[in-house]
Amino acid sequence: MIIPGNLKTRRLTAFFTDRTGGVDRGLLSRASGFSEDAVYMPIQRHTDRVVVIQGPGRPEVADAVVTSAAGVLIGVKVADCVPILVYERRNGVVAAVHAGWRGTARGILGKTLEAMADGFSSRVDDIVIAFGPAIRGCCYEVGEETASEVRAATGEGGYIQRREGRVYLDLVLANMTQALSTGVPESNLWASGECTYCLPGRFFSYRYSKTLERQGGFIGLRTGPL
DSSP states (O other): OBOOGGGOOTTEEEEEOOTTTTTOHHHHHHHHSOOGGGEEOOBOOSOOOEEEOSSSOSOOBOSEEEEOOBTOEEEEEESSSEEEEEEETTTTEEEEEEEOHHHHHTTHHHHHHHHHHHHHOOOGGGEEEEEOOBOOTTTOEEOHHHHHHHHHHHOSOTTEEEETTEEEEOHHHHHHHHHHHTTOOGGGEEEOOOBTTTOTTTSOOHHHHOOOOOEEEEEEEOOSOO
16 A cells, blocks of 8 residues: 555545555455445546545446545546546545546546536645556557647646657656646645556556556545544
8 A cells, every 4th residue: 555645644544555455345444444335436438527426326437536525435446547646625625536548638637626626616726636656658658649649638748758769658747747737736746656567566557467457546534533
């Protein structure tokens, strides 16, 4: 389990899992203190859809979840894509985002922040974001079309690299660039640094082994006295 340095607060539970924890509800419950019934994960389809929930319940098709409800642990499943956890400190709003290259090219993180602003009057200065383990620019070779689509949504930046005639994309850096472009302060961003493809013994990586197993990113507002 990886606990983001910028999300360590008594008000929150926030963590990224690896192969050991995966996305097993029982393990998540024991690790977080939330009940199994309180765990909410959407049905992910590489969309740019953001769903706002008031509690756990039947999952919807979406790749980002937002809530202000305490006692609910929201999360996303990944195996190379970027798990992103968001916390808005002033109003107490959290979000979990799944950002593959398609979601990144569609600006899903920015749309999540828009949903937080529209629904909860969240301000970018109060937004704290953590980016979990994902395939990084050292290993994620893509085609020119993919790189172009991400660049169109992101602007220029060091997240696209060219080496020996090949194109490599760093999805974490691309999403960090998008977050900065919305006005979120750089000091409010944190990234784990691990590459899932480089560390197949610790993380599931679809690009490495075509695995159907997943790890994830999870966040929830605690109930009771803080």
